Amino acid sequence: MTVKTRFAPSPTGYLHVGGARTALFSWLYARRHGGHFVLRIEDTDLERSTQASVNAILEGMTWLGLEYDEGPFYQTHRFDHYNEVIDTLMEKGLAYRCNCSKERLEKLREEQMAAKQKPRYDGHCCDRGISPDEPHVIRFRNPLEGEVTFDDLIRGRITVANSELDDLIIRRSDGSPTYNLTVVVDDHDMGITQVIRGDDHINNTPRQINLYQAMGWDVPAFAHVPMILGDDGSRLSKRHGAVSVMQYKEEGYLPEALLNYLVRLGWSHGDQELFSVDEMIELFDLEAVNRAPSTFNTDKLNWINQQYIKDADPAHVARLLSPHMGDLGIDPSEGPDLVEVVEAQRERASTLVELAAISAFYYRDFEEFDPKACKKVFKGEADQALAAVSQRLAALDAWEREAIHDAIKETVDALGVGFGKVAMPLRIAVTGGAPSPDLDLTLYLVGREASLRRIDRAIATIQDTRA
C-alpha cells in the first residue's frame, strides 16, 4: 500500500513551530517511503477560521519547503459528503438526535465532577426518537462495552475502555459536522495510511476508531508526536516569544536551519546533530521519535543557524541576507560584492539579522567609533601610526589584499613598533569597532576611498580627544 500522510491544521492563526514540526515529520515520513503528502485545511469551525490564517499557513509551508502532493483540501467544501455519512450512521441506528439543553448538560457535568467521575454525556436522548423538526444535534452512538486498542507507531499499544467514552456530537445544531467526524471521513476518503499528529489527539483516537468501525472502514495507523513545551515547561504559546514560523524568517533564520532544529526536537539519529534535508529524508524514522515532550531552546537553534550560515553556499546566504541589508536601508549593489562580504563575515553571526548588522560598515560610514574601542586604542601615538599607514595606502598602485598587507607591514617596520600598534587603530578606524576579518581583507572590501576617509576621521577624533 502506498504511504500517504497529511498535515491538517485548522486556520485559526499562523503556522507555529509545533505545527511545523508535526508537518515536517509527516512530510519526511511520506518522502522517506516514496509516498504522498496531503495538506488539508480543517476549517469546520466557521467562527474562528480565517482566510488570512490559511494564507499564513501556506506561506509558512512554502518558506520551509514542505511541498504537498495533494491539496490544499478544505473541509468546508465537503459538507455535503459529511452529511451523507452522518445520514448513513442515522439509518444504521449508530447515531441519534439529541436536544439536551446547555443547562442540563452543565448540571450533569457538575454532578459527575462532584461524584469524582469523568464528565461525559449520559445518553439521555439515545432512545427518545427526537423529531428532525425540532432543534437538535446528532450524536454518535459509542459502544457501551469493550475497549479500543491501537498500536501507536511512537508510543506502542494504547488501550481505552469504551466506558470512558461518551456519545460525541458529530453534527451541530446548525447542521455543520464536527471535527471528530470530519477527520475520520477525510482520512478515509483521502486514503491516509499513517495519521501523524500531536499527542493532544491521543484521547480522540479511540472514539475515532469507533467511528471507522461503525462505517466499516479500515483503520489507519496512528503516530502521536509529543508536544513542544516553552522554557517554563508549559505548552508552547505566544507567551514564549517567537512561535510563528514566519517570525523566524524575519529574525534571520535559514529555513533549512529551522528544519534541522525542529527535526532534532524529539527525533535523533545517534549523535548526529546536523542533517541536510536529503539526509533527514533518508534517515527519518518514527520509531526513533521520543515519547517525552521537549522544550524549545533558542540557544541551540542559534548554534544550528550559525552552522548553516557558516557552511552553506555563500551565494545562497547572500541571497537570503540581501533583504535584511535592505531593512537597514542598505542597497548591497552599491558596494562590495555581497557574496564576498558573506564569505568574510559569516562565522561571526548566528542570524542573518546579526550578519547584516555587522556588515553594514562595508557599505556606509558608521555613526561613531565604538567608545570602548576608542578608549583602548585611540591613544598615544595612534594618530601618527594612522597617518603613516594612510600615506602608504594612498600611494598603492592597486587596491589588493596583498598590497594592502604589505603597506601595513612596511609601516610597522618603519615605525619600529609591534604589529598591533598600527593594526588596532587601523581596524577601529575603518570598521568603527565592528567584528571584522583579516585587516587586509577588511580594507579591501571597504575600498580605498572609504578607508582613507575613515582614517582621516579617526586621526581627527584622536587629536580632538587629546586637545
Added chain:
RNA sequence: GUCCCGUUCAUCUAGAGGCCUAGGAUCCCAGCCUUUCACGCUGGUUACAGGGGUUCGACUCCCCUACGGGACGCCA
C-alpha cells in the same frame, strides 16, 4: 476530580539487561590560537525522579509513589 501519556546533565538527546566509573550537542567556565570579534581546538562543572521487586547483574523489564503534560467543548 476521572482517564490517557510521559520522566537520563540547565536544554536537545545516545542508551533495546553486562560494552555505562552513563556518551554526544547546546549553554556556562578555563586555556590555546590571535591584529578586533568570531571560528576552531583542548579541558572542566552537571543527569539515570523516589521506593520496591525480577535477575548472577538493571538507565534498560514489572509494580507503587511523586512530579509534569494532555484530554474530558455544538474547538481542532
